[in-house]
Amino acid sequence: MLARSSRTSLTTLSRSFSSTCRAQSHIGREPIKFPPEVTIARTPTALNITGPKGSTSLPLHSFIKLDYPTPTSLTVAVEDATVKQQRQMWGTTRTLIANAITGMTQGFTVPLFLVGVGFRAALEKTEAGADQLVMKLGYSHTVYIAVPQHIKAEVPSPTKIVLSCTDKHLLGLFAAEVRSWRKPEVYKGKASLTICLFEL
Numbered sequence: 001m002l003a004r005s006s007r008t009s010l011t012t013l014s015r016s017f018s019s020t021c022r023a024q025s026h027i028g029r030e031p032i033k034f035p036p037e038v039t040i041a042r043t044p045t046a047l048n049i050t051g052p053k054g055s056t057s058l059p060l061h062s063f064i065k066l067d068y069p070t071p072t073s074l075t076v077a078v079e080d081a082t083v084k085q086q087r088q089m090w091g092t093t094r095t096l097i098a099n100a101i102t103g104m105t106q107g108f109t110v111p112l113f114l115v116g117v118g119f120r121a122a123l124e125k126t127e128a129g130a131d132q133l134v135m136k137l138g139y140s141h142t143v144y145i146a147v148p149q150h151i152k153a154e155v156p157s158p159t160k161i162v163l164s165c166t167d168k169h170l171l172g173l174f175a176a177e178v179r180s181w182r183k184p185e186v187y188k189g190k191a192s193l194t195i196c197l198f199e200l
Contacts (some may be wrong), residue, residue, distance in 0.1 A: 113160055114193060151174050
């Protein structure tokens with residue numbers, strides 16, 4: 001009798017767990033809210049977003065479905081959530097759209113701090129009129145880094161660099177390029193270019 005009851009409890013326990021996917025995306029199903037001054041227009045292959053800071057275009061897969069439950073909110077869905085590729089791109093597409101809306105309304109900012117004895121940074125103009133970062137990072141030479149046109153650089157203090165852009169991906173790439181000149185020291189993190197998280 002005891003063996004039979006334990007077998008029944010094991011069967012009930014095994015049935016309470018399932019290895020099948022619910023075919024839902026916790027990130028993808030969240031609605032995206034945007035201000036009234038943002039204009040969103042979809043083409044067969046892309047999504048055009050226009051805001052106070054400019055306009056951008058995001059490529060979209062054909063299986064992505066967009067809906068507007070309210071005039072200032074957007075929801076993202078897919079045609080068949082049981083398909084692996086569609087399920088993978090569901091949350092990714094939602095995040096890319098949300099980042100694009102944030103970039104066109106507020107923009108992104110990344111501060112870089114120079115940590116080291118004698119480390120200094122300045123912003124100068126080249127002969128062509130473009131911005132460039134001039135940094136002393138403990139080398140025998142001065143480091144010059146050209147600032148792309150889509151990036152806005154500021155040096156509020158000799159040990160702080162502030163980078164701004166409407167594209168989070170491009171901003172992160174340039175910030176990583178600047179930081180690569182002086183990565184944090186392995187044990188104590190000294191003599192480095194310290195990058196903070198993205199700020200709005």
